Amino acid sequence: MEQLSLPAYSYKLKDSEGKTFILDQVRRKYVVLTPEEWVRQHIIHLLHAHLNYPLALMSVERGTKYNTLQKRTDLRVYSTEGSPLLLVECKAVHVPITEATVRQVAVYNQTIGAPYLMVSNGRDHYCWHVHNETKQITPIPVLPSFQEIGL
Numbered sequence: 001m002e003q004l005s006l007p008a009y010s011y012k013l014k015d016s017e018g019k020t021f022i023l024d025q026v027r028r029k030y031v032v033l034t035p036e037e038w039v040r041q042h043i044i045h046l047l048h049a050h051l052n053y054p055l056a057l058m059s060v061e062r063g064t065k066y067n068t069l070q071k072r073t074d075l076r077v078y079s080t081e082g083s084p085l086l087l088v089e090c091k092a093v094h095v096p097i098t099e100a101t102v103r104q105v106a107v108y109n110q111t112i113g114a115p116y117l118m119v120s121n122g123r124d125h126y127c128w129h130v131h132n133e134t135k136q137i138t139p140i141p142v143l144p145s146f147q148e149i150g151l
Contacts, residue, residue, distance in 0.1 A: 001035070002093045004122035006042040007050055026058045026075075035092030039122040040074055043088055052146040053077050053086075073108055084114040085149065091121040102126070106137065118143060 012023040014030055021030035022041055025048070031037060040060070047053040059076045075088035089105040091097065097119055105117050109130065117128045117137065128137040 001033070001038045002122070004039065004042050004093065005125075006039075006046050006120075006122060009042070009045040009049065011041060011045075024060060025055055026060045035094065036074075036090055039092065039120060040088075040090040042122060043075060043090060043118075043120055047077065047086075047143075051143060054146070057085075073112070076112070076114070079149075084112045086116040086118065086143070087112055087114040088118045088120070091119070093122045095121050097121055097124050097126060110135075116143060116149075 012030075013033065014021050014023075020033040022033040022037060023029075024031045024037075024041065024044075026044055044055075044058065044060075047058070048055050057078045057080070059073075059078070061072045061074065073087055074090040075086075076084060077086040077088075079085045087105060087109050089101065089108075091101060095101075101119050105119055109117055115130050115132065117130060119126045127140045127143050129140050130137050
């Protein structure tokens with residue numbers, strides 16, 4: 001897999017039936033290692049090991065309905081009260097982060113209502129704070145830690 005601009009960690013891989021799998025700590029099982037999964041697992045590690053977001057409050061590939069369409073979000077983090085806190089959209093390293101990518105996470109968030117958004121392809125990372133009343137999004141240089149959010 002490609003080098004990312006995210007903290008390295010001791011991931012666990014296994015091969016089976018000609019495919020490589022990586023251990024997903026959130027789902028507690030091995031999943032097929034795709035370029036997007038490589039990025040997602042590194043984001044999970046960043047959030048958990050470096051920003052203290054509890055694994056128990058994370059959800060991977062959770063379904064959501066937008067209008068009449070059924071969609072899946074890459075990664076959600078919830079507050080200790082169970083409300084959405086952070087919505088993350090992961091792309092493979094070779095996929096550039098475009099306005100369409102940002103629009104995708106913002107559209108999903110219209111239904112979910114998380115106050116923080118993140119988009120990453122493993123090399124480029126963008127974060128926003130969503131203002132509750134106005135729904136305006138403001139770019140932020142880095143995600144706050146779980147403690148800084150105060151939940």
